[in-house]
Structure formats: C-alpha cells, structure tokens
Amino acid sequence: MNLSHFTRRAVIAAFAFSSFVFPAIAEEPLTINVGYAAIGLDSRPYSEGTSAATARAGEYLEKEFAGDPNIKIEWFFFKGAGPAVNEAFANNQLDFAYQGDLPSLIGRANGLKTKYLLASGARKPLYLAVAKDAAIKSVADLKGKKVAYQRGTNGHLAAIKILEANGLTEKDLQVINLDSAGTVAALTSQDIDAAFGDTALINLAEKGNAKVIYTTKGDDPRYGRNAGIVAREEFIEKHPKITQRIVDAFVKAAQWSSDEPNRAALFDLWHKSGTSIPILEEYFKNDKLAYRNSPLIDDLLVSQYREQGVKAKEFGLIRREVSTDGWFEPKYLNTSLQKLGLQNFWQAYGANGKPLGS
Template sequence: MKLMSLARLAAGAALTLGFFLTAAQAEEPLVIHVGYAAIGVDNRPFAEGTSAATARAGEYLEKEFANDPDIKIEWTFFKGAGPAVNEAFANEQLDFAYQGDLPSLIGRATGLKTKYLLASGARKPLYLAIAKDSGIQKIEELKGRKVALQRGTNGHLAAIKVLNAHGLTERDVQIVNLDSAGTVAALTSKDIDAAFGDTQLINLAAKGSADVIYTTKGDDPRFGRNAGIIGREAFIETHPEITQRVVDAFVKAAQWSSDEPNRAALFELWHKSGTPIPIIEEYFSNDKLAYRNSPLIDGLLVSQYKEQATKSKEYGLIRREVDLEGWFEPKYLNDALERLNLKSFWQPYGADGKPVAS
C-alpha cells in the first residue's frame, strides 16, 4: 500500500511539474529574428539606403507589435553580408532578412526553404573607385590589377556584369575578397588598385582618399542590384498572421521612405548607420525615393531575378539551375497594399523597364 501511495504521489508530482513547465513555455515570448545583410560604420546595428533600414532605425516592427508582450523583435546585422544570412537561415536562426539578389539565389539553389515577400533596396547602383595615383582612368584598365569586392553578394554579380560589358572577365583582374571596412582600409593604403561598392566609396572619394570613376547610375539598368525581404518558409507557414503584420510594417516603412517631403528626415534617420548625410544625398541624387524604395514585386523585379539566376550560373557563381517557381510570394504584400490603401502608390514596371498601368 505504501509503495502504491508513493507511486501515485510521484505520478501526481510529475503531472504537476509537466503542467507548470508547459505553462512556463506557453508564457515565453515569441522572438521574431530579423537579419540584415550589411552593417553600419564601426559595426553599428543600422544601415542606410533601403526601406528595411528605415524599418530598423524607425522601429517599425517594434511599433507593430508594441501591444503584444508575448512577441519580441530581435535584429542581427551581418558583417559577412548575404552569405552569412544564408548560413543563419540554414541554422534556423532567422525568420526574416533583408538580402541581396545573388546570395538569396544561391540560398535557393542550395535548398534553403525561403519565400521572397517584398522588394527593399531594389535598383541600387554600384560604384567603382580607384586608389590615388593608380593611373587607372577607365574600366578596361583594370586588367591585371587588384580589385576588391565582397564575394557572394549582389555587388559581386553586378561587378562581373560591368567588367563583361567592358571586355573583361573576373579572371582578367586579381579579385580581393573584402567587406566594406576592409575595402576602405585597403584602398586608402593603396594595397589594392580599385574596388566595387557603394556609399563607403563615395565617402572615401569625398575625403580625397580615392576617386570614383564609374557608377551604374544612368548606365544599363541591368547592371544595378536588387534586394528584398526574405522569409523562412517554416515560420511563414506556422505564423501566417504574424508574417502579415511583419510585411505590413515593412510596407509602412517603404511608404514613408518613398515620400519626397520626407527626404531630409529619411537621410537623417539613415545617418544612424554612421554614413554621413551628404554621402547619402549623393547616393540618391537624381533618383526618386519611390523608385528606389518601392516594395513591389513587379515584372521588372522578377525578370531581373531571373536574369541574375541565369547569369550567376553562366559566370560559375552557382553550380546548379535555380528554380524560382513559387519562390515569389506576393499575397502578403498585396494584402498590405489593399488594406493600407496603397495599391496605386508605387509605379510598377514591366520586364522591359517601362512603366505599366497599375
């Protein structure tokens, strides 16, 4: 009888413990892990130039879930850019991320289960800067020279396209794989001859430590770079309502980032990244905010990703075919545009690069 009583007590205790453990687990907040495939100056957890950067600096996601104590937002900025984001997705450490076209296509090709939810930082230009006294005056003269870029990023693919358009291949130059900070240091010390990049190169030229000799701005639009918000498929399927609210927040950030009266305030917000405001002004000179900050998954964007996939394999950056069927998931974006009365706010473009009727 004593043994039976002890057994019942033990069983009861186990059930009680299980109940409390379950209750405790139920009370644990859901952490939404958001990644950004870049990092600010001196490793600041901010960026510039995209509506995703606005969402971070303006705390759009945090505000969206401010009245939900069981939901937390955690941002991670990656010095290793797109390739590091892929690694984090593979290890299920991210639920959403801002990522450029090439690394997201590489992730798709290697089997990462993600969805493309909306554009952010589309149509970004690329710059080419040369070290002082390098003697380089045009792209054709890069042959045999040390040229920095960050491998596996959308800037990598854009740089190859630019080289090809001027009669060079990646093998014709000595590629040096460097992140933004490393590029600035190497170009300043003249350890490299030239580098592809964006705002860090504009800033370096403004300081008189390098010279920008080329930008894709005003050149063939296919030389530009695209990016967007990618979501982990398993999270999206498990939390569709939360996914919708995340997309809503990014769309609101895109709207504010696209309003011309907000230009000065926007650049001030992006300055949290450490990039000087005059550099951001130059980066967006002659560009409409709505053109650069559109979240639309339009014909132009989809055609650009398809071309990037083809070119990536052609250039040997991806070994297998990239199946884009079903990867673009516009339903959350479309729902947000409908409810926020933004269906006609941004101009969609066709695959030919020309405006199309909304």
C-alpha cells in the first residue's frame, strides 16, 4: 500500500499521540510483595514498635503509588518471624521485608541475594520476665531453669549475648523454643520459669501474671536488637526507581514516627496490632522516638551486624562465616534524606554506642 507523504505523517503523528495519551497500556502490572517478620495479636496483619509498622498501618507505601494503577502493594505478616521471611525470600515470594538482624544474617550466610536498605526497629530493647511465683531475681539465676525464646530471631541472639554477659550459655538453661503467643501461655501457666521477649511480656506483667526483672533498655545498647528493611537484589536491579520510591515511603514513615508531637497518635496507630496503648507507652518510656525509629545505617548499626555475624557463628547459629561487606546499600536512603531535607534529622551513633560528635 502506497501512502502519500501527508498520510504517512498523519499516521506517525496519530501513533505518537496515542503513545503519549495512553502510556499505562504499555506498562506491565507489578505487585510489590512486602513481608513483616511478626504479626499482631489474634493474627492481625499489623505490628507495632517500628517505623515499618507505621508504614503498614499508615499506608505509606500505598499512598506513594496511589497514582500508579498498575502498581499494587501486598503485605504479608509471619508468625514464624525472621526464619519464615527467609523461606519466602528463598522462594522469590517477597521483594522487601522488615526483618531482624540474626535471621537476615542467616539468610545471607545461606546465599540469599538481598540488600539492607535502611534501619527500622533498630535499638529495640529486650525484656526478661519470670513466672509470678518464681524466685528468680537476676539473669544469673536462670541457670538450670526453663527459659523460652523464639529461636532464629534477633531476640534469640540478644538473649545469648545477655546470658554471656552474666556468665551463662544456652547449655546452662533448659531452652524452650516458643513464639510470642506460646510464651505468654506457658509463662501464665508457669510451665516455664522465664522468657525473653518484649511487649507481650510487659502486658503479662501488667496483668500480674509475670514479673519483668531485666531489660536492655538503659543498659549497653549493644545488648539490644536491630532490624531493618531488606530487599531482593534482583528486584532492586530491575526496578531501581521503584526501589527509591519504596525507600522514600519508609523514610517518611520514620520521620513521622520520630516526631515527639506525634507520640500519642503513633501509639494509637500501632494499636491496630492489638497491643494496648499503655503497653506501648511503657515500651517507649524514657526513650526518644527519634532514637528508636532512626533509619540511619550508622557505625553502631553496621558494627552490630558484623558482631552479630561473628556471634552467630560462635554460638553455632550459623555453620559458616558471614560477611556484611557489600550488603549494606545506603544510596537509596541517602537520596531520600537529601530529597526530604532530613540529612541532620536523626543522630548518628558510633560503634561504641555513643553519639557521633559528642
């Protein structure tokens, strides 16, 4: 078919116009699967205590992509915590996830191709509660006792470090592997003597069914727990711009979660998880929101993950050495901080646990 010069120009113009007006037709639908290594009370699809929990409850990711009909956000909460997240990553079922330090290091040691993008829930305290009638007064008194915690989680490694600081090892205890719900039931019935955990134990103590005898809060920050947002390398490489927007959304959630005037509203938002507001108030008592909700990949965080890797191998939690070299990917976080004018919003800490510049 022969087309006149004018006709050919008209066809080209029409094609260009249709491409400009209807770009979404050429875009492939994309579902971004986001995991969370915890779950709310009664299996509610929410959590608390982290900026990632804020991002979920406040729909920060959904709002970021509200103008992109082909992009959908799906959240998945895991009763099996970090180990279950690793399994989902291994099966390419997740693109991003909130996960604690030990399980993410175990995943790396086992060959999972992920990158650590920003902190979320770093510096979380750990609590030690004992049965209400137990005569246990200190960590040292745990020797020979039945003590529960969930193996393979960041609470597991933190508990081991606390035991070590008090002259004990796991072999000195009768360790019972229980999730949060199982721990509450066993401690209430006094089938165990003690347990390591967090808000669930605070709640149990408030009801008079247990006694909290120790917390890492106010102690050496290196005894605490760390967590962050990790992502599949393949997703990052394929969708760098979308990855940036995901990080932007998480940083916005971290900023809102760090502003002290938002404290009451923050706890109300986290209450979607089923954890009561008084328990959240106690959990964050005497802590600045910005300290607990910082997204920074600072020297303290990096040194903690390196130490956790060494300790995990030393304690037999992983079979091979794990390196964090090249794992941390701060460029997306740094871009977000600059874009949002937050370069000096959070305090960075040194490997010694002290604020930099102090």
